[in-house]
Amino acid sequence: MHIMEGYLPLQWCIIWFVISLIVVAFGIYQIKKIVDETPESKALLAVSGAFMFILSSLKLPSVTGSCSHPCGNGLGAALFGPAVTAVLATIVLIFQALLLAHGGLTTLGANIFSMGIVGPVIAWIVYKGLIKANISSTIAVFFAAFLGDLLTYVATSFQLALAFPAPTFGAALSNFLIIFAVTQIPLAIGEGILTVIIWDRLKAYKPKLLDKLGALAPNEA
């Protein structure tokens, strides 16, 4: 989902930067509030960020014969919501842009928008919806992580099709969706399973903290 450095026209760089900046600023405000109210959640923030660090560094083979990487954004979204996850994604993306020439500074806004905003927003909506319906948080987190990962790549496809609608927007979109989204399906399933494993341990170690953050289904609390 990384749009490479310099691979987006300037006006799109600016648009995605502005949107992402607003969300990230709100996320920083939310982190301050969460840490003030529940200081123990600092460790959970670190774990969510670390999970994203690991998962986005793993380039995995897919059944389509090409490689891509998971995002790890479902965990943070389930625990803290999308804005906080956008801040965590920003840290990961800056690390990769500066040290790995993966993504870039000009495309940072666009990449934050897909991995830090669209994916986490979908993951968060799915997660909250499922636990409200009293579905076990462990199952809910699978679907949150699966869809968060997949929709991150769908978002990138839309961003690229908007910037490069050649020959038409629809044709460009299906081209980018084939490159990104189809490759991503098995990886997203894998990410869902890995998130479930981490979630299961979190639930075993820190049930009260998860409950305090409102991250458990009503019948689990």
Add this chain to the structure above:
Amino acid sequence: MKTSTLIILAIICAIIFIAPLAMYHGHGEDDGYFGGSDDAASEAIEATHFKPWFSSIWEPPSGEIESLLFALQAAIGAIIIGYFFGYWRGQGKEE
């Protein structure tokens, strides 16, 4: 969840990522397999005659250095998760 369930989940996960290696056994980068989707997208963009207008301020000078930095990224994440999970587990046992 029982430990056995967690192990089964981990095995399923491993199968998902090993399967492509078995399916395309014998193929490699030279005949277009296992390339990165990000690179494929960049090629598709170049096909529209778009000229990238900015390039990375620093790039890993070789594949070796790049893999070093990717391993470092994963290690940082793994240390943090391992530290807190170990800490919490010990805490739970004391209580």
